[in-house]
Amino acid sequence: MSRRTTVESQKGVLDQWDREHSWHPFAQMSEYCALPQVQVERAQGCWLWDVEGRRYLDGNASIWTNVHGHNDPDLNAALLEQASKVAHSTYLGLSHPAGAELGRRLVELSPPGLQRVMFSDNGSNAIEIALKQSFQFWQLQGESDRVLAVGMEDAYHGDTFGTMAVGDSPGFHGRFSRWCFESRVFERPRDESVAEARRSLRSLEAVLEAEQGKVACVVLEPWVQGAAGMRLQARGFVKSLEALCRRFGAHLILDEVFVGFGRMGNFFVCRQEGVEPDFLCLAKGLSAGYLPLAATLTRVEIYEAFLGTMDSGRAFIHGHTFTGNPLAAAVALASIQKLERLIESGELEQWIASFGRQVREAFEGHANVSELRVRGMAAAVDLCPAEGESEWSVNDRVGMQVCVAARSEGVLLRPLRDSLLIVPPLVISEEEIAFLIRGILSAIDRVIKERIR
Template sequence: MKEAVDKYDSDHSWHPYTQMREYLDGDRLHVVRGEGCWLEDGEGRRYLDGNASVWTNVHGHADRELDEALRDQLGRLAHATMLGLNHEVAARLAAELAGLTAGRLSRVFFSDCGAMAVEVAVKLSLQSWQLSGHGERRRIVAMAHGYHGDSFGTMALGGAQGFHARFEPWFYPVERMPAPVHVECAGLVGASDMTASLAWLDEYLAAHGAETACLVLEPSVQGAAGMRQQPPGFVAAVAERCRGAGVHLILDEIFVAFGRLGELLVSEAEGVKADFVCLAKGLTAGYLPLGATLTSERIFECFLGAQSEGRTFFHGQTFTGNPLAAAVALKNIEKLKRPGVLSGMRDRAWCLGAGLRGAFGDHPNVRGLRQRGFAACLDLGPADRERRWPVDLRAAHRICLEARRRGLILRALGDSIPVVPPPAISAAELDVLVFTLRDAIDAVAPTFSSELIPS
């Protein structure tokens, strides 16, 4: 069976964010099933899902209640368009999501992924300013080191560093706000400063606030930047400044919401009032693709009018508000709202941080360690701090392959390793994750000593 699947894969598949020459030459993992926080290959070997199937899984694989919600909806309606029509589960989910903001963001525009949720927010902001007679508000601000998706619109927001530099000539202009500095693990802060970020924003808004449509940022943790953290109070300070300048604040909560940081919505837990909140990933607990953009009645009313006025929002995806995804999302939110669920996740997230600090706080190959909720990252390098590993050594990737051989799935990010397990992971499974990762680093990192180059 594995040989046949590998042949199909070799001959026809093209994997995302994967150097295919390296992939085709290496050992491939053929996943056949999942249960709880574990995946299983065709030979019956089990692997702890240490990156939550790319940061999406919330309650584990094959969750009985989520599976049942999906099967029940499948027996009634698999898909129906929302272009001029409606169906029960999308309407119920829209009401549920609006309720997460106490009705302040009362309108929900569904899409099929996180990038589209963000792109919808930016387009709604720009068009609403045009429709309300403020077409001069055209500038867009985004935070440095951000990642909002791989569409052209969201690539421009993220900037040219890293993944998307090749496409920079086609980006629209975006003002880049510096990101703050903050290092936290298990509640202990190693460094914190948001002065430069807020000073830049004050100066920028004083000069260009009246020309600016929106500011986009990932609140609390920038995942693809290596779990780069923001100090407590930073997003609230940005929101206050945006409000004072009349600039729309767009919060990309695609990674951080639905239990990842121990809350349903990070912005609501911090008391931040945004104009748009973008959701995906954990919205369906990692089961199915679904995006959602939440906004206010005030924004919505800008788009009401006769067809001849050109106020319609001409945007949509074929599978917008898919009933199967919406049904799973409703059950996911129901589970997260139950007494003790989110508080239990917060407790286990503290255990994750404590375990990482204990195992790697003074590890010779760990140059940086950050953790907030179930969003952690280890920055790796040679024990000799004067030198570094060459890019083509693929050091962190090779450590992840060793971890996989030991039964733990992780995915490197340059010379860093994000640790992003499902929030449903148990304390015992967290121990397995931490100790297996430490053993993999200890087994592989010393073999790189002959391949170091100056820093």
């Protein structure tokens, strides 16, 4: 039996196991099982290889997590060094060097006042922790009427019930709304103009005035609403929103799960905006795409409100089995060190500028693009029929068709309905950006031509 036959046989078995037993996230499984499967076997830099040896550029940074590329030697070394010591030790009643050092580094990188770190293992949990800490804080302060959370229109903060409650993503969560706690929503900016920022802020102000004394916290994805389709806010918007929270006495929870760790050009948007949130929620790029890890940073005065004797009932009773996992913490520390060098040297700024320039040159004015949004190392390309072409329905799945077609061009992407979200690893080169864009343009052209035929 030839090697090719052996590989094809292996691929067939893996595909069968996948179709018969897996339930993939965010997927209509009848569609997934009907599409050609990709079995990723190995990776290097910005590239992934499947079991058949085909190479693909990772155009979504493995769901927005990858910072330094795959199989990075420095991160691998940190992981192996930690694995030679201890892979996991509970954070319940114990600590370990990697966790203690990572907590210190995150505090150093964050705005003043954020002095306490609670680790968890994904972005949803980071937000859940902030929500629970905010609600409990107000109870402990004797302000038991502060039970409402306020989120932005179209926000997505995760899929646990608390994060669904403060989000506004009916396409994801609508059928679970009856089980979610009560919250309020303010209007999002429709674009990154100052006028739209002001309109959105007036909407939030109206909510805070109407619910004065009842709002515990406001939750925001600063600068970019990722899963809403890279919806942008004007620079300065977050600072103005912070002022509203201070005026009405509500906590500000910043969800930097997506935008943090270099995606927008620096470690955190709040530092770039000069904002001091009450809670800062981190995940994704925190561990550079290696292992599940999240963190919720909290202001010292909030932490101190939870202190007391055991019979006081003030303790925050919440935790996760793999909280502060040493392997993930060690990789995060190595990643932070590398990212600092990229930011301080100006390299990351140059890569982001190249990304923005090439994306705009390729897609602005394209006949099948209705809107393009770019901020940092992230972009959204909204696809549409060109003038004279027939309209699309949701079941046409044009965005998904383009992503499937892009695989044959050596590019892996994920669509959001008929939007293409382009979020590569931060270390992508100019040549790799050009390859990525050529592949997407070719896939769009192929899908549109097939539809016209």
